[in-house]
Amino acid sequence: MTRVTLSASPATEVGLSFGSVLRRGVLAGVSAGLAAAVVIWFVVEPVIRRALAIEDVRSMHGGQSAPAGLPAHGGDEPLVSRAVQVVGGAVTAVLVGVAVGVIFAVVFARMRERLPGRGDFGRSMVLATIGFAAVSLLPALKIPSNPPAVGNPExxxxxxxxxxxxxxxxxxxxxxxxxxxxxxxxxxxxxxxxxxxxxxxxxxxxxxxxxxxxxxxDAVPPDVPAGLIWDFRLASLAQLATMWLTLGLVFGLLLERVAAPQRALTSVSA
Amino acid sequence: MTTAASASAVSPSTSVRVPVWAWALLAFAVFALYVVSQENGALLSASAAQMLHELTHDARHALGVPCH
CATH class of the missing domain: 1.10.287 (Helix Hairpins)
Structure with missing residues (x-):
């Protein structure tokens, strides 16, 4: 009877090895990177295309409309075609997702007993929220993201x-x-x-x-509309929020799945 | 018996033992994030860094890291 009451306690009170936490961090990181890549593809890329059109106008005018020091993005022969750049961006998003997933797993393992939240799912969501706020949202509020055509290389x-x-x-x-x-x-x-x-x-x-x-x-160049800047910053935050949300959700769900069979086992053995 | 009991009291079942190599892995992941999002010639040759910059360009903008 005592065993049954013990197994009724939250699924989180199950011992975890670091390896099992890390594997789930990598998996959750891949999912987060893929989700971010989808948001880049459908939300960020259209805004980047609008910004690149402004750069094109600048270089067409022989750089005259572009004040000195503004990016006109390299002359006639780009090093990498736009198509490759779009695919490269998606691959980069997945790599970033994996790296963030690994860091997330190590921090989660270290902090597990101190994180608030109901069960491992709750803890995972709390850590993902803190991560988004501390290393994505706060820097974005102080040094907001900018589309191409903005930003002095100097x-x-x-x-x-x-x-x-x-x-x-x-x-x-x-x-x-x-x-x-x-x-x-x-x-x-x-x-x-x-x-x-x-x-x-x-x-x-x-x-x-x-x-x-x-x-x-930096000052925003006069030929870049305020609406474009706003759309880009929103799109950038949407991408970052999607990455953290997916990371927290998938990592939490995977850990709950680890706990569930062990719980079932305890009730059977009881 | 006593040591086992005290050990289980010190580490509740929610804590996870983090091996030392995990911190090396964390450092490597931070380094990978730097290379992908910020490397512009501090480590790589100028041409390689420019290639990397162009390949990661869209994601760097989307991630909000200062790009150019």
């Missing part, structure tokens, strides 16, 4: 540095707030107060990052 180093700094600060915030929460818990603060303090601390830290880190030094 400032790319500076923008890359700022982007990396914001990304790292996002990770720092994601690590600091749980530490604060644990401190409060150790002092016996009630959960509702802890939640409130956690949320306020997160907002304050994020605002500090957004205010203190300098923004992109």
């Amino acid at each position: 400032t790319v180093g500076q923008r890359t540095m700022l982007y990396a700094v914001v990304l790292l600060l996002g990770v720092v915030v994601a690590l600091l707030v749980p530490v604060l929460d644990q401190r409060l818990a150790a002092r016996g603060t009630v959960p509702s107060t802890r939640w409130a303090v956690d949320v306020v601390a997160t907002v304050v830290l994020v605002v500090l990052v957004l205010v203190l880190v300098p923004g992109s030094p």
Whole structure:
């Protein structure tokens, strides 16, 4: 009877080997990369085509309409054709998905007992949400994505540095707030107060990052419509959100499937 | 008996033992992300880096990393 009640506890209370977590991370990463590639294909590429048309107009005018230092994207003979570039983009999205999946699996394994959420599925979704917010959304808010035809090649180093700094600060915030929460818990603060303090601390830290880190030094060229920029940034965020959402969903579902048979086994042996 | 009991008390069944090589793997994955999303000639030759940039171009834009 005791065994039966034990097996009725959430499926997550099952021991997992690191290898089984890592395999599921790679699988979930491949799925996330493929989902992202589909979003790039149908949502991002149409906007990129609109931006490339602007670059074409610039080079047709012999670079006169393009202020110095703006990308007109290399003359008559491109190194790689557009078709290859589109396929290359899809392959890159899958590679990024796998790499993020591996990192996700290692962090999940390390943090499993500390992640909030119902079962491994809940934990996986919580970690994916934190990942999206910290390393995708926060950098995108400070150094927003831009389509081709925007971006001064001379400032790319500076923008890359700022982007990396914001990304790292996002990770720092994601690590600091749980530490604060644990401190409060150790002092016996009630959960509702802890939640409130956690949320306020997160907002304050994020605002500090957004205010203190300098923004992109680039101005958007006058021949690029604001609507195009907006559409591209939305499309870029859609792609990133799809990647993280798919990663969290697939990883969580795969782990729940690992737990389910073991649970069934326990009830049978009981 | 005592050690087994205390060991199970220290590591609840939700914790996963992360081997040391996993952190090397994580570092490699971060490195792979760098190569795919940011490498523009710091490691590769100029022509190879430009080829890589062109191949990964659309995904770099979509991912929102500064591209050019």
